[in-house]
Amino acid sequence: MKKHLSPTKQQQQQPPPPADAPVxxxxxxxxxxxxxxxxxxxxxxxxxxxxNEVFPxxxxxxxxCGGGFVATFSRELLVGHLASLHRLHIDRKVYVHCREGYSRSPTMVVAYLMLRHKMDARLAVATVRHKREIGPNDGFLRQLCQLNEKLAKEGKLNGDVGKLKTK
Incomplete structure (x- = not known):
């Protein structure tokens, strides 16, 4: 099994925030x-x-792998694609892919779980990671953090971060 050093470990460790900093x-x-x-x-x-099936x-x-599935999405993290993913997911199996199935497509699915199933970013990432080895790049992870902050401010995330809800 191939392994890559995570970007976090490649960079020098930054000092932790002060203990009195509100989180x-x-x-x-x-x-x-x-x-x-x-x-x-x-x-x-x-x-x-x-x-891998990462969510029902x-x-x-x-x-x-492209045959036998309803649709494919392979480009940028766009709301239009997420809306299409939601419409297709209601009735059918959906295959989301990029070249490696490692960074871009998992990011799309994590964003979908956050938007449509009200999961916080940590739960959505953990849900997908539990079923498939993934490694979204730091730029995509930053976008997911920003989306999480936006959804939290709008009250669009479940309060039960630790519970997985599929419906």
Whole structure:
């Protein structure tokens, strides 16, 4: 199994914030998400399968598997794509892919879970990571943190961060 050093471990460790600095429970950082993604020693595992079902009827995979699924989404994190994903997911299986099925497509699915299932970023990342080895780049993780902050301010996240709800 191939392993990559996580971007967090590659960079020099930054000093932690002061102990008296207020931290909101809805605040999510790139470092927190990277810790959820790594194997504990700071390494990411690459996917071992071409595709995995990461949420009921939602599959993430690489570009080598395209047949037999309803739709594919492979570009930027766009609201239009997320709306299309939601419409398709209601009735059918959906295959979300990018070239490797490791960074871009998992980010799309995590954002979908946050927007449509009201999961906080940590729970959504952990949900997908539990079913597939993923490693969204820090830019995508930063966008997920920003989305989490926006949804939290709007009251659009479940209060039960630790509970997975599928309906």
């Amino acid at each position: 909101q429970s809805s605040e999510v950082t790139v470092q927190q998400l990277n810790e959820l993604l790594s194997d504990g020693s700071g390494f990411y595992n690459l996917p071992t399968q071409h595709f 009827r939602i599959y993430i995979g690489n570009a080598s």
